[in-house]
Amino acid sequence: MDETRFKRIKDLPSTHILGTGTAMCAGCGGLEAVHEVYDILGEKTVFVNAAGCMTLLSIYPFTPFRGSWLYTAMASAPAGAQGIRDALDILLEKKRIPRDEDMDVVVLTGDGSAYGMGLSATSGAMERNLDFIYLCYDNEGYGNTGQQYSSATPHAARTSTSKGPKGFPGYKKDLFSIWVAHNPLYVATVLGAEPLDLARKIEKAKELKGPRLIIALSPCPTGWDFDPSESVEIGKLAVKTGIWPLKEYIDGKVVHTKVPDRRLPVEEYLKKQGRFAHLFSPKRNDKLIGEIQESVDKYWKGI
Amino acid sequence: MYRIRFHGRGGQGMKTASRILGTAFFLEGFEVQDAPRYGAERRGAPIFAYVRADREAINERGIIGRPDLVIVADESLVPIAAAGVMTGITGDTVILINSTVPPDLWQNRLNITGPILTLPMTTEVEDRLEARFIGALCAGAAVRLVDVISLKSLKAAIGRELEPLGPEIVKKNMEKALIAYNSMDGHAGCVKEGGGMKAEEYERPTWIDLPFDEAALSAPVIHGAATSELMKTGLWRTMRPLIDYDQCNRCWWLCSTFCPDGAIRINDEGYPEIDYEHCKGCMICLANCPPHAISAIPEEQAKGRSEGGKKS
Numbered sequence: 001m002d003e004t005r006f007k008r009i010k011d012l013p014s015t016h017i018l019g020t021g022t023a024m025c026a027g028c029g030g031l032e033a034v035h036e037v038y039d040i041l042g043e044k045t046v047f048v049n050a051a052g053c054m055t056l057l058s059i060y061p062f063t064p065f066r067g068s069w070l071y072t073a074m075a076s077a078p079a080g081a082q083g084i085r086d087a088l089d090i091l092l093e094k095k096r097i098p099r100d101e102d103m104d105v106v107v108l109t110g111d112g113s114a115y116g117m118g119l120s121a122t123s124g125a126m127e128r129n130l131d132f133i134y135l136c137y138d139n140e141g142y143g144n145t146g147q148q149y150s151s152a153t154p155h156a157a158r159t160s161t162s163k164g165p166k167g168f169p170g171y172k173k174d175l176f177s178i179w180v181a182h183n184p185l186y187v188a189t190v191l192g193a194e195p196l197d198l199a200r201k202i203e204k205a206k207e208l209k210g211p212r213l214i215i216a217l218s219p220c221p222t223g224w225d226f227d228p229s230e231s232v233e234i235g236k237l238a239v240k241t242g243i244w245p246l247k248e249y250i251d252g253k254v255v256h257t258k259v260p261d262r263r264l265p266v267e268e269y270l271k272k273q274g275r276f277a278h279l280f281s282p283k284r285n286d287k288l289i290g291e292i293q294e295s296v297d298k299y300w301k302g303i
Numbered sequence: 304m305y306r307i308r309f310h311g312r313g314g315q316g317m318k319t320a321s322r323i324l325g326t327a328f329f330l331e332g333f334e335v336q337d338a339p340r341y342g343a344e345r346r347g348a349p350i351f352a353y354v355r356a357d358r359e360a361i362n363e364r365g366i367i368g369r370p371d372l373v374i375v376a377d378e379s380l381v382p383i384a385a386a387g388v389m390t391g392i393t394g395d396t397v398i399l400i401n402s403t404v405p406p407d408l409w410q411n412r413l414n415i416t417g418p419i420l421t422l423p424m425t426t427e428v429e430d431r432l433e434a435r436f437i438g439a440l441c442a443g444a445a446v447r448l449v450d451v452i453s454l455k456s457l458k459a460a461i462g463r464e465l466e467p468l469g470p471e472i473v474k475k476n477m478e479k480a481l482i483a484y485n486s487m488d489g490h491a492g493c494v495k496e497g498g499g500m501k502a503e504e505y506e507r508p509t510w511i512d513l514p515f516d517e518a519a520l521s522a523p524v525i526h527g528a529a530t531s532e533l534m535k536t537g538l539w540r541t542m543r544p545l546i547d548y549d550q551c552n553r554c555w556w557l558c559s560t561f562c563p564d565g566a567i568r569i570n571d572e573g574y575p576e577i578d579y580e581h582c583k584g585c586m587i588c589l590a591n592c593p594p595h596a597i598s599a600i601p602e603e604q605a606k607g608r609s610e611g612g613k614k615s
């Protein structure tokens with residue numbers, strides 16, 4: 001499908017269906033992505049949510065959704081999605097609901113689930129070719145419990161469990177490639193601060209039938225330590241520095257959807273965030289900044 | 304036993320304040336409990352943290368019902384019932400409010416006779432980069448008001464709690480804590496330990512009896528759409544974004560698309576309108592408006608103004 005409804009930014013929806021009044025932090029980049037995605041998917045969506053910040057979207061008796069929502073344990077949202085898909089299919093087959101009441105089943109989890117605890121359930125769902133969308137909002141840590149590190153935390157970031165002068169000693173897992181290795185129908189990376197790219201990808205995913213998996217980098221003022229007003233700028237810098245490549249996997253190929261002409265140095269992105277402050281003060285850590293730059297350069301050389 | 308509550312908004316450092324004060328008490332040889340009150344709500348929402356300190360083992364648990372000292376980092380929380388600032392306040396409770404309004408006016412407003420003190424940290428609240436020091440200010444003031452903790456322990460506590468943030472930030476916090484400490488000189492020791500609570504004094508909450516219903520009735524199922532709109536998250540805001548409609552060039556997609564909360568709608572003429580009942584004041588709209596048509600003013604000054612959010 002090449003024809004997109006979203007040619008220019010003016011084609012983006014001007015009304016929003018996600019309800020206001022949720023408990024997410026002011027300036028939450030994850031909520032920004034979720035509301036943009038929901039506008040494209042529409043009301044006939046069942047969200048299957050694993051424990052994380054977004055669990056607090058629906059707190060009985062309040063919900064921002066207009067369709068359905070189900071809460072599962074942290075590791076098992078894709079299994080929950082299987083149950084709902086099966087139930088909908090049975091209802092359709094028995095003609096207990098009409099075709100136009102069918103719903104998109106969307107798993108909504110953080111990176112803690114997607115990159116870690118929930119990975120095995122996701123692998124199984126792809127293996128069974130489950131017809132579902134997976135939306136991971138990636139705030140690079142266990143945000144809801146106070147930003148402990150997760151498998152998505154970038155090298156050198158300070159989290160509440162990596163407070164030393166070198167920050168997190170590990171490296172961010174390449175979930176995109178792990179998902180792609182399963183050869184599902186569609187995989188993409190998106191960002192709330194790039195709404196046109198996001199809209200095109202969600203539009204494409206919505207039209208397909210099978211496993212479709214999306215990772216949204218989600219700048220998190222609370223966990224990454226920056227002023228809420230900078231959420232969008234920091235997201236854009238993640239793209240401009242090449243740290244967050246916008247890409248998709250479709251028909252067996254990985255395509256980059258937005259290649260920065262001239263990549264900005266990674267420190268433009270790093271220095272805006274308190275979680276990397278130790279790389280710049282009291283003394284600049286050229287070695288660590290250089291390592292991060294190198295890994296980004298290496299990625300882009302390889303494509 | 305000392306029972307102290309800090310009230311502020313998520314992101315204003317109330318957890319830090321309680322950590323610093325708790326550690327300072329501990330270094331002074333006290334038994335201590337300190338805890339933030341976690342709820343569903345986050346950055347910008349009313350939150351509180353509390354500290355209990357005693358020379359003997361503390362058997363009390365849970366949220367502090369009858370505080371000896373209440374410190375309010377954000378005065379806009381005082382009238383919000385849900386913030387619980389006034390919960391359990393007696394004639395002996397000392398209240399310290401971050402405010403430029405004089406104490407006697409507060410006494411009038413709140414209709415209480417107990418001691419009220421103010422400490423004007425307001426500029427800090429408006430400048431969000433400075434907001435990170437409010438925790439230290441509150442802890443510094445509390446230490447002076449109880450006056451049983453040495454400056455040495457206060458400094459050591461700040462060093463311990465904030466060390467991972469680097470020496471610069473520790474230093475800045477020390478300075479702020481000292482300013483607040485010194486500003487309370489005239490009231491040193493005015494906070495007295497409340498007595499131990501006896502089991503007989505325990506007040507039962509007013510229970511509502513819910514009959515046991517079948518699952519179809521009693522399971523937490525929500526049938527309405529977007530009921531979250533009943534939650535007025537506009538109360539989280541300390542700064543208010545204002546749109547200058549003469550400068551707005553109706554590009555509409557940016558502020559409205561980027562607003563994480565979907566609190567900016569586009570009217571029929573293509574102008575954005577801000578829903579102040581739900582805008583949390585993140586200022587993403589202000590930061591991303593191409594013609595710079597959006598500005599911000601402190602919520603205090605904005606009260607009663609209707610323009611700036613709706614095209615007239």
Ligand SMILES: Cc1ncc(C[n+]2csc(CCOP(=O)(O)OP(=O)(O)O)c2C)c(N)n1
Nearest residue numbers: 051052053074110111112113141142143144
């Ligand atoms: C099996 C299990 N372990 C731990 C938790 C506690 N817990 C609740 S939310 C959360 C963090 C989830 O992190 P992530 O998936 O990245 O979502 P975020 O909080 O960042 O939105 C944790 C550890 C849980 N609910 N279930």
Ligand code: SF4
Nearest residue numbers: 024025028053143220
């Ligand atoms: S902690 Fe981060 S991801 Fe979670 S609600 Fe707050 S800003 Fe959003």
Ligand SMILES: [Mg+2]
Nearest residue numbers: 110111141143
């Ligand atoms: Mg996370």
